[in-house]
Amino acid sequence: MxxxxxxxxxxxxxxxxxxxxxxxxxxxxxxxxxxxxxxxxxxxxxxSARTHGRAPALPCRTVSRSLRPGGHVNTSGPNQVSNPTVVHIPKLGGLADMVFDRGAGNPREVAIRIRQGGRLHDIEAFAFGQDVMSVAKGLLSAGVRGGDRVGVMSRPRYEWTLLDFALWSLGALPVPVPHDAPADLAEWILKDVEACACIVEDTNQAMTVAPLLSRLRSLRHLWQMDTGALNELRAAGRPCHDQDVHQYRLSLTADSPATIVHTAGSMGRPKACLITHGNLRRAAGNLLHAYGSAFREGSSGGVLLYAPFQHLTTRVMQNAALLGRIPLSHQVPCSPSALTRVLRTARPAILLAETHTAEGMVAAFRETAEVDGRMGSFGLAVDVAVRYAEAQERRRHGQGGGPGAKLALQHDLFDRNVYAPLRKALGGRLRHIVLCGTGVRRRLGLLWAGVGIDVHESYGLAETTGPVALGPPDRLKHGTAGRPLPGSSLYIDSVDQIWVHGAQNFRRYVGEAGTARTPGDWIATGDIGRLDADGHLMVVGRVGxxxxxxxxxxxxxxxxxxxxxxxxxxxxxxxxxxxxxxxxxxxxxxxxxxxxxxxxxxxxxxxxxxxxxxxxxxxxxxxxxxxxxxxxxxxxxxxxxxxxxxxxxxxxxxxxxxxxxxxxxxxxxxxxxxxxxxxx
The missing domain is CATH 3.30.300.30 (ANL, C-terminal domain)
Structure with a gap:
C-alpha cells in the first residue's frame, strides 16, 4: 500500500x-x-506539440469522403497520409512455415543466438526447426490441439520464440501473460481466453498460476521452464511422428487464428484481440519491406529482443528477423549497466526495447561520468551530438546545408574520444534502437543520432497487430513516430483523434458478437495526434x-x-x-x-x-x-x-x-x- x-x-x-x-x-x-x-x-x-517549418512533402493521399471515418477535416495540417505499397503474403500456410522452409533451404544459416555462461552459441536454421518440431510433438502428446489457447508467462528468452513456433505448428494460440503479473491479473487473462495450459518461467510464476488449476475448468496443464519442463515435452513427443505435426501445420491459412493479445486497458478492462497468421505475417513483411536497408546492415550483428512479448511489436520483429534471415537473440530485463555489458557481448545491429530503455542507458552513462568527475566534458559532448544531429536532420528534409565546419570539427573530435568508444562499449555494431512506443523526447533521439545510433519510435496497438507507423531509416525525424508502414493509412479527425486503416488490422475481439471486421475498416485508436507537413505522426495524448x-x-x-x-x-x-x-x-x-x-x-x-x-x-x-x-x-x-x-x-x-x-x-x-x- x-x-x-x-x-x-x-x-x-x-x-x-x-x-x-x-x-x-x-x-x-x-x-x-x-x-x-x-x-x-x-x-x-x-x-506546443507541433513542429513548425515546411519540408519537401512526400507522396500524401487525401482521404475521400466515402472512406473517411467521419467528422470534419482538420484544416490545421495534413489530415491523412497513406503508404500504398502492398506486401503480398501467401494465402495458404501459417507462420511456422518460415521456420521449416528456411531449415530446408538454408539449413546452416544462423537463426538464433543464445547466451550461456556469458558466451554466445549459434543455433542453425535446421536445428531450430528440429527443436520446434520436438516441442510441438511434446505438446501434441499432452493433448494440445489446433485452436487451443496456451498461456506463456515469461521474460524475453529463446524459449518464448521456440514456444511461439511450436504452438503455431499445431494451429494452437500462444497467449502472452506478463511475467510479473499478480495472481488476479494472471487468473483473469487465462480465464478470459479459456486457456487449456500455461507455461511459466520460474517458481514464483508457478506459485502464481498453480492455484488456478483447481479454479479454472479449462486449465489442465502447468509447465515450468526452469525445472526442465520443455525437455520433458521433448521426450514425451518422441513416439509421435513429424507428419502428425505437419498435418496440423499444412491445414492453416492466412485467416487462421495465431494468438490472442490483450489491449493496454488504459480506459478500463483490457480486451482480448484475436490476431491471425496473416495479420502477423503481413506485419512482419511490412516491417521487412520498409526497413530492408537496416536489416541488411544487421545481417551480421542481428536483432536483440529486449522488449516483453506481450508487445506485438516484439513478435512482429521476431518474425521479420526470421523471415529476413537475420540472426535473433533475446535478453531478459536487467539494469542499464548490465544491458551495456550484454550488448558488448551480443554485438547486435538492431535493439528492440521499450521507450524507457534509451533514457535509462543515457542515465547510466551520465552516472558513470559523474563518478569519474567528467560531467563537464560529458555535457559538452551531449550538446555537440544534439546540434550535429539536428543539423543533419534539417539537411535530410531540405531545410539547411548540414553541420557547419566548426560543428563538424567538434563532432569529429568527440567522435574519436567519446562517441566511438561509446559505440564500442555497446558492441560496435549497434546502429538502430527500435522502441515499442512513442514519447521519447526529441533531444534524446538527437543525442543518440549524434553518437551514431538512430532511435526509431513506433506507433501501433494490439488491434493493429503492432506497429503501423515507424521512423523511416532514410528520413528519420526525431520526436515523431514516423510515417505509415506499407499498406497502412493514418487519419486525424476533427477532434484530433488518430484513426488507422490497413490490411494487418485485427478482425475481432474474443467473445465479440457479430461479424468479423474487414481489412477496409477504420479503427479509432483513442489517441490524440497530428501529422506534420511530411506526414510524420506526433502522438499528443489519449482522448480519455x-x-x-x-x-x-x-x-x-x-x-x-x-x-x-x-x-x-x-x-x-x-x-x-x-x-x-x-x-x-x-x-x-x-x-x-x-x-x-x-x-x-x-x-x-x-x-x-x-x-x-x-x-x-x-x-x-x-x-x-x-x-x-x-x-x-x-x-x-x-x-x-x-x-x-x-x-x-x-x-x-x-x-x-x-x-x-x-x-x-x-x-x-x-x-x-x-x-x-x-x-x-
Missing part, C-alpha cells in the same frame, strides 16, 4: 518559486489564474486522458508527463486536474537513481519510504517541473505536485502491456491525496 509523508513545518521557498512545507512531499507553484475556455482554442492547445479544469482549460497531460518523466530520477508522472482549479501531478521516483544522486550530492542516506521527503530531492524535481511547465500551453502548467514513496507496478497502477499508469486507477486510489493537494 502506497504511503505518503505528511509532515508539518514552516513553508520554504526555492529559487524557482516553488513552495512546500518542510518535510512534506507536496509542492505548490504560484501561477496566474487559469485562462478560461473562451480565450483558448484547440489550435493553441496543440501548438484529456480533461478540463474548473476554469474551462482543456489539458492533454501526456506531453507534460513525458517532459517530467525524462528526468533521470523520475519513473512515472500522472497529471490530474479534472474539474479542479488547476493541474497537479503525482510523481514516483527511481530509487536506485535517487540513491546514486544522493551519494554524488553528498546527501545522507534515507530509508526508501522516507527518501521522497528529502528537501534537496524535492528541489531537484521542482526544477524538472518548472522546465516542463515552460512547454505547457496557457493555463495547463502544473501548479502543485506530490512525490510518492512507491512505484506503480503491473496490477497496481500499470496495465498488462503499458508502461504508463492507468489514470482512472491512480485517481481513484489516490483521491484523498489529490484532494489534499488542492485543499492545501
Amino acid at each position: 502506497t504511503t505518503l509523508a505528511e509532515g508539518p513545518g514552516a513553508r520554504v521557498t526555492s529559487a524557482s518559486g516553488l513552495q512546500a512545507p518542510t518535510g512534506d512531499s507536496r509542492f505548490r507553484i504560484p501561477y496566474p489564474r487559469p485562462v478560461r475556455a473562451k480565450t483558448f482554442s484547440r489550435g493553441q492547445f496543440l501548438a 486522458d484529456a480533461f478540463e479544469t474548473a476554469g474551462g482549460v482543456r489539458v492533454v497531460p501526456l506531453p507534460l508527463e513525458n517532459e517530467i518523466r525524462a528526468h533521470p530520477l523520475v519513473v512515472h508522472c500522472v497529471v490530474v486536474g479534472q474539474r479542479r482549479p488547476y493541474p497537479a501531478a503525482l510523481i514516483t521516483l527511481d530509487l536506485d537513481a535517487v540513491a546514486h544522486w544522493m551519494h554524488v550530492s553528498g546527501r545522507p542516506t534515507k530509508a526508501e519510504d522516507q527518501v521522497h521527503t528529502d528537501t534537496a530531492l524535492q528541489a531537484e524535481i521542482n526544477r524538472a517541473v518548472v522546465a516542463a511547465n515552460k512547454t505547457a500551453p496557457p493555463g495547463s502548467a502544473i501548479r502543485t505536485f506530490r512525490l510518492l514513496s512507491r512505484q506503480f507496478i503491473v496490477g497496481h497502477g500499470l496495465s498488462a502491456s503499458s508502461v504508463r499508469p492507468a489514470r482512472a486507477w491512480v485517481e481513484e486510489r489516490f483521491k484523498a491525496d489529490i484532494d489534499a493537494l488542492y485543499d492545501a
Whole structure:
C-alpha cells in the first residue's frame, strides 16, 4: 500500500518559486489564474506539440469522403497520409512455415543466438526447426490441439520464440501473460481466453498460476521452464511422428487464428484481440519491406529482443528477423549497466526495447561520468551530438546545408574520444534502437543520432497487430513516430483523434458478437495526434486522458508527463486536474537513481519510504517541473505536485502491456491525496 509523508513545518521557498512545507512531499507553484475556455482554442492547445517549418512533402493521399471515418477535416495540417505499397503474403500456410522452409533451404544459416555462461552459441536454421518440431510433438502428446489457447508467462528468452513456433505448428494460440503479473491479473487473462495450459518461467510464476488449476475448468496443464519442463515435452513427443505435426501445420491459412493479445486497458478492462497468421505475417513483411536497408546492415550483428512479448511489436520483429534471415537473440530485463555489458557481448545491429530503455542507458552513462568527475566534458559532448544531429536532420528534409565546419570539427573530435568508444562499449555494431512506443523526447533521439545510433519510435496497438507507423531509416525525424508502414493509412479527425486503416488490422475481439471486421475498416485508436507537413505522426495524448479544469482549460497531460518523466530520477508522472482549479501531478521516483544522486550530492542516506521527503530531492524535481511547465500551453502548467514513496507496478497502477499508469486507477486510489493537494 502506497504511503505518503505528511509532515508539518514552516513553508520554504526555492529559487524557482516553488513552495512546500518542510518535510512534506507536496509542492505548490504560484501561477496566474487559469485562462478560461473562451480565450483558448484547440489550435493553441496543440501548438506546443507541433513542429513548425515546411519540408519537401512526400507522396500524401487525401482521404475521400466515402472512406473517411467521419467528422470534419482538420484544416490545421495534413489530415491523412497513406503508404500504398502492398506486401503480398501467401494465402495458404501459417507462420511456422518460415521456420521449416528456411531449415530446408538454408539449413546452416544462423537463426538464433543464445547466451550461456556469458558466451554466445549459434543455433542453425535446421536445428531450430528440429527443436520446434520436438516441442510441438511434446505438446501434441499432452493433448494440445489446433485452436487451443496456451498461456506463456515469461521474460524475453529463446524459449518464448521456440514456444511461439511450436504452438503455431499445431494451429494452437500462444497467449502472452506478463511475467510479473499478480495472481488476479494472471487468473483473469487465462480465464478470459479459456486457456487449456500455461507455461511459466520460474517458481514464483508457478506459485502464481498453480492455484488456478483447481479454479479454472479449462486449465489442465502447468509447465515450468526452469525445472526442465520443455525437455520433458521433448521426450514425451518422441513416439509421435513429424507428419502428425505437419498435418496440423499444412491445414492453416492466412485467416487462421495465431494468438490472442490483450489491449493496454488504459480506459478500463483490457480486451482480448484475436490476431491471425496473416495479420502477423503481413506485419512482419511490412516491417521487412520498409526497413530492408537496416536489416541488411544487421545481417551480421542481428536483432536483440529486449522488449516483453506481450508487445506485438516484439513478435512482429521476431518474425521479420526470421523471415529476413537475420540472426535473433533475446535478453531478459536487467539494469542499464548490465544491458551495456550484454550488448558488448551480443554485438547486435538492431535493439528492440521499450521507450524507457534509451533514457535509462543515457542515465547510466551520465552516472558513470559523474563518478569519474567528467560531467563537464560529458555535457559538452551531449550538446555537440544534439546540434550535429539536428543539423543533419534539417539537411535530410531540405531545410539547411548540414553541420557547419566548426560543428563538424567538434563532432569529429568527440567522435574519436567519446562517441566511438561509446559505440564500442555497446558492441560496435549497434546502429538502430527500435522502441515499442512513442514519447521519447526529441533531444534524446538527437543525442543518440549524434553518437551514431538512430532511435526509431513506433506507433501501433494490439488491434493493429503492432506497429503501423515507424521512423523511416532514410528520413528519420526525431520526436515523431514516423510515417505509415506499407499498406497502412493514418487519419486525424476533427477532434484530433488518430484513426488507422490497413490490411494487418485485427478482425475481432474474443467473445465479440457479430461479424468479423474487414481489412477496409477504420479503427479509432483513442489517441490524440497530428501529422506534420511530411506526414510524420506526433502522438499528443489519449482522448480519455484529456480533461478540463474548473476554469474551462482543456489539458492533454501526456506531453507534460513525458517532459517530467525524462528526468533521470523520475519513473512515472500522472497529471490530474479534472474539474479542479488547476493541474497537479503525482510523481514516483527511481530509487536506485535517487540513491546514486544522493551519494554524488553528498546527501545522507534515507530509508526508501522516507527518501521522497528529502528537501534537496524535492528541489531537484521542482526544477524538472518548472522546465516542463515552460512547454505547457496557457493555463495547463502544473501548479502543485506530490512525490510518492512507491512505484506503480503491473496490477497496481500499470496495465498488462503499458508502461504508463492507468489514470482512472491512480485517481481513484489516490483521491484523498489529490484532494489534499488542492485543499492545501
